Amino acid sequence: MNGVTEMSVKCVIVGDCAVGKTALLVRFTSETFPDTYKPTVFENTGVEVYMDGVQISLGLWDTAGNDNFKQIRPRSYHQADVVLICYSVANPNSLASIQRKWIAEVRENLPKVPVLVVATQTDLREVGVHRGSCISPTEGKRVAHEVQAKGYLECSSLSNRGVQQVFEYAVRTVFNQAKKQARRRMFSINQCKKEPGYILYKVAQQEGGQRTAKKGRKNPPDYLHRSMEPAHMGLQLNPETLC
């Protein structure tokens, strides 16, 4: 390999409560679907991935959507490279929240960082009580366009559709941004191939296809390990108000 071939990408995931943010991250990082609902306060994890021959430490920052955690979220936004704003196709309020709340909060903290709008729980278009009343891709794309998102993706963590593509798109977006701005803490952008036919490999898959959590986390940088417990922040938390 010539020159620098590593970079780090910090990806933050936000959106209303229960739209499936945590399930999306769990599906991507461990290739399972969490079968119990566990409210998120503030968590981050990291995976090593490859794209276009560049090794990427992809930091994934989960957040709690509840407004009780508004004061915590700026810590998640700090130095983010890309933000995923999620809504559930079965929950119109969660789509409205993107325009009413999320884009303003993200822009206040990260005026220039690329944002992607991610539609979750798309399996509910086909089964269950919401079938027939779910939000269409056209409507989701319209909102993404209005908030000037860099992209619109759809996925289902339950049926494992579109999940990998969400993170490929996120990393590619950061690549493109880095190429354009030739900026900060990254790497020699000349190492980045120009053709769009990128492929994102997790290290686990690159190294022989055995899926173990360990293989997917090869020496992530420090910040990927850091976990911020609410107790450390002097916050009084009521478990019933978490999401």
Ligand SMILES: Nc1nc2c(ncn2[C@@H]2O[C@H](COP(=O)(O)OP(=O)(O)O)[C@@H](O)[C@H]2O)c(=O)[nH]1
């Ligand atoms: N049908 C369906 N349910 C999902 C999907 N993703 C998450 N859920 C469910 O939605 C609820 C909230 O998920 P969670 O990931 O905790 O949402 P968060 O609050 O946004 O992190 C849980 O009961 C999940 O089982 C999905 O892709 N399809």
Ligand SMILES: [Mg+2]
């Ligand atoms: Mg969560």
